[in-house]
Amino acid sequence: YAMLLSLIFLIVLVAAIVGFVFRHEIKTSFESNLELALKDYNVTADPHSKAVDTIQKTLHCCGVQNYSDWERTEYFSQKGIPPSCCKNQDDCREEDLKDPNKAQLKVFVNGCFFLVTSTMESKMSVVAGISFGIACFQLIGIILSCCLSRYITNNQYEMV
Numbered sequence: 001y002a003m004l005l006s007l008i009f010l011i012v013l014v015a016a017i018v019g020f021v022f023r024h025e026i027k028t029s030f031e032s033n034l035e036l037a038l039k040d041y042n043v044t045a046d047p048h049s050k051a052v053d054t055i056q057k058t059l060h061c062c063g064v065q066n067y068s069d070w071e072r073t074e075y076f077s078q079k080g081i082p083p084s085c086c087k088n089q090d091d092c093r094e095e096d097l098k099d100p101n102k103a104q105l106k107v108f109v110n111g112c113f114f115l116v117t118s119t120m121e122s123k124m125s126v127v128a129g130i131s132f133g134i135a136c137f138q139l140i141g142i143i144l145s146c147c148l149s150r151y152i153t154n155n156q157y158e159m160v
Contacts, residue, residue, distance in 0.1 A: 002145040009138045016131060031113050034064050041075045041082065053084035059119070060087075061112040069111065071100060081107055 019026070037048040056062055062085035063069030070081045080097030083089065085107040096102040 002142050002149065005138050005142045005145065009135060009142070012131065012135065012138075027117055030116070031064065034113060034116075035069075038064060038069060038073055041073060053082065055112050055116065056082070056084040056108070059112060059115045060108050061085075061110050061115045062108040063111050064113045065111040067103065067107050067109050067111075068100060 034052070037052050040046075041049050041052060062081065067081060067085060070076045070085070075082065076098075080094060080099075081103050083092055083097070085103075086092035086097075087106060087108060092106050096106050
């Protein structure tokens with residue numbers, strides 16, 4: 001049991017170290033994937049498009065760096081900026097979303113990349129605290145299982 005807990009503890013420790021070391025690569029990868037999702041954005045049931053819409057609605061942001069990122073997409077040439085960028089859904093018309101100057105007043109101007117990464121970084125202390133608590137319980141379990149094993153081994157020799 002102690003060996004199994006030790007193995008799990010080491011796996012969690014390695015995952016935490018790898019996540020910390022490669023955090024910049026994770027950010028870069030997220031940014032490029034978000035840019036790709038904007039490029040391939042479509043209103044159909046595409047999961048990437050739904051994810052972009054959810055991020056934009058939830059974090060009140062638009063585009064990767066700002067709302068003008070949409071101007072370089074195929075979707076913009078057809079329908080303008082997506083409605084998920086609108087500050088007020090009732091006040092957004094398709095004609096306004098096709099004109100970048102009018103859209104600037106109707107949509108969120110901040111980009112999503114900075115908001116997502118700052119939200120993730122702000123929650124990292126909570127994740128680190130929970131992980132530290134779990135690691136402490138695992139270490140206590142390892143120590144207690146070793147003590148129990150030693151106690152059982154010593155008692156078997158005394159009985160004989």
